[in-house]
Amino acid sequence: MGGLHLIGLGLGNEKDITVNALEAIRDKCAHVYLENYTSVLAASPSKLEEFYGKKVTICDRAFVESNGVDGMLTQAEKEDVAFLVVGDCFAATTHSDLVLRAHEKKVKVKMYYNASIMNACAGSGLQLYNFGKTVSLCFFTPTWKPDSFYDSIKMNKVNGGLHTLVLLDIRVKEPTVEALCTGKKIYEPARFMSVSTAARQMLYVENEVRKEGVYDEDSIVVATARVGQEDERFISCTLKEMCRVNAGGPLHSLILVGTEVHELEENMLKHYRAKPEDFYPEGEEPESQYLEDGVL
Amino acid sequence: MGGLHLIGLGLGNEKDITVNALEAIRDKCAHVYLENYTSVLAASPSKLEEFYGKKVTICDRAFVESNGVDGMLTQAEKEDVAFLVVGDCFAATTHSDLVLRAHEKKVKVKMYYNASIMNACAGSGLQLYNFGKTVSLCFFTPTWKPDSFYDSIKMNKVNGGLHTLVLLDIRVKEPTVEALCTGKKIYEPARFMSVSTAARQMLYVENEVRKEGVYDEDSIVVATARVGQEDERFISCTLKEMCRVNAGGPLHSLILVGTEVHELEENMLKHYRAKPEDFYPEGEEPESQYLEDGVL
Incomplete structure (x- = not known):
């Protein structure tokens, strides 16, 4: 058959x-x-x-x-x-x-x-009922900084103060520039966007591009890291703080918390509040996240 | 430990x-x-x-x-x-x-x-990215017909033409009126809302209560029945047709398809299009759905 x-x-x-x-x-x-x-x-x-x-x-x-x-x-x-x-x-x-x-x-x-991360993100204590449309965030390049995610976040905020799940870029088996030129099978190392990169990109779009005040440095966000794995982490803090959060290895996602927060959600956010050890040390610039070659 | x-x-x-x-x-x-x-x-x-x-x-x-x-x-x-x-x-x-x-x-x-039904509803071929806020629909009674779900559907429609997952009421171990009066432990039979009941309640709210044209008889909806089970079903049709769809045993959910439909989604909707045998026979009034006592 x-x-x-x-x-x-x-x-x-x-x-x-x-x-x-x-x-x-x-x-x-x-x-x-x-x-x-x-x-x-x-x-x-x-x-x-x-x-x-x-x-x-x-x-x-x-x-x-x-x-x-x-x-x-x-x-x-x-x-x-x-x-x-x-x-x-x-x-x-x-x-x-x-x-x-x-x-x-x-x-x-x-x-x-x-x-899937689309439902397991509720392990953060934020209730799926209170989420609006999910968005994706791509790695920015010097010449390409797509900001269409901003409109969906705005829409989720305006209409009910909903949370937004932000899925972060994954680059696996991307051919190198050399590969593209020569046809050889050479790949970039696997690359996964970290919550700190995501937070910096989001603030860049708000502060430098859109300036509509849909969110700001004080907006509450939750990092979800390695959800479903032994060392899964949920870390809540402000968007500004998130720029320096070290959530460990991939995969990461980010939740922008809406303006309508239920008391149970509030209590879970407190429980997952970032601690001093969750941040990169002062002066250590967090980078976009790479996985070593061959891990996958 | x-x-x-x-x-x-x-x-x-x-x-x-x-x-x-x-x-x-x-x-x-x-x-x-x-x-x-x-x-x-x-x-x-x-x-x-x-x-x-x-x-x-x-x-x-x-x-x-x-x-x-x-x-x-x-x-x-x-x-x-x-x-x-x-x-x-x-x-x-x-x-x-x-x-x-x-x-x-x-x-x-x-x-x-x-x-969960919150992610497995994507088995319908409708993409989770294109869903807005999820709503719940309660069994109406002669005196209680809550219609707050309507506002969320409106919001999902206005803002991006998003799909809405409608979760349907479940009544398990509800005390009978006699039980409430006497304190005895007597329960109503388990009761699960069917897609046909849901469709009729939704049309009632649009046609008799709100009349804002957020959806109508011709709106496309998808029934999801027993998702994840051997005999799972996805059935797409208009909301008017859904009033007479027999999707079989519980659990059911309903998806109100948004106004922005991707070509892949369109093709999946065609694949799941209701067939004549999916409807109750003419003249047979579909009822709210009950499970036999003791099944649970």
Whole structure:
């Protein structure tokens, strides 16, 4: 028969998969693919292979842009195939293009949902009901500083004083300039935006570009770091303070707290209030965050 | 040492728990509690007990309103205690009050995130990025027809043409009128709002109460039914058609599709378009949805 099993791996290590999904991989699937360019799991592919007892094929950008997906769907016409996504399959990164292509080929699709930063950010104590539209923040360059996120934050604020989840840029397997010129397969080191970079970019847009007072240095924000992992952190402070918060390794997201805050939320924010040791030492300039080569 | 393990069970059966959470229950926890009044799992508590090899104590409204939670937290000061929540622990129903009370008692809290309707609704193909604030819809009574949800839908529409997830009322272990008068422990049968009831209530508010044209009979909506379970369904149609859609057993939610729809979303909506067999037969009046007594 065959079929495509779309499996969310959750946010932590190899054991944050659901039992149902694990059984599908172990007992049914002839081929296992791992989507590996929009997020990062706290477990290496080899760890996954060991835990599943199956070979795992990495799908990077090149795989998706080549005919790799077609090949996978052709397999799924006859055999059960698993497509693994860090977090949930549909939440932070949508894979509905894959579902539609499967439907075209009459391949049966089964989904295994899991946690995503889009719901697990509620571990901060801020209630999902009180969030407006989610936005994304890209790494700025000297010549490219997209600020469209500002409009959505404004909209969330004006309409009910809602919180905004700000998802931060991830650059995995980006070709280097040399690679682009020569066609060689050389990649930039994986790069993940930190909350301090995000806070500085947000203040830059408010103070230098838009100046509409949608937020300011005193706005309350929450850093979410490595949510779902053993060392997950939630840190609340002002946006100005966040520019110097050291939240540790990736992944980070940022929540801009709305103007309507429930008492329970207030108490959770107090609980997660930044402590002196959460900041970079005076004079140490925090940088955009890199992961060492080969970690992924 | 002790500690409180807050565990999301996901949306399907007993095997939608993560492997990490299952191991914590099996290997560490002396006591296991199940929060059982805000959602419904497609597995009975006895099924959970069998799968975990542990006794499961049901926490209903009475448990929470009595000093049951205090007793549980006192246990957690010395032993590992699991508190299980259908879906995710923080997404659709917040348990931050429990976390705060644990913090007060210096009880360590560990969270195990899982899928919730708040992210799994993206299985419909509608992208979470394009959702505004989530709203809840209560069962109307002859004298009580709360319509505050309408303002949030309006806000989501005006500001970016965003989708709205509408969570539907659940009534579990509600005392009967007789019980309220006599103090006896008699409960109404569990009751879950169906998408057809929700659609009729929404049209009532638009046509009879607010009349602001925020949506109408031709607005596109998506029914989500039993998301994460074997027989999950997504059905898209107009709001008028939804009044007669039979989406089967609970739980249902409804998505009011926004006015800005991406091409991929459009294609997924087509794929899930209601078929003739998805409607109640002509003349058969769809009722609010009940679960048989004892299913839960």
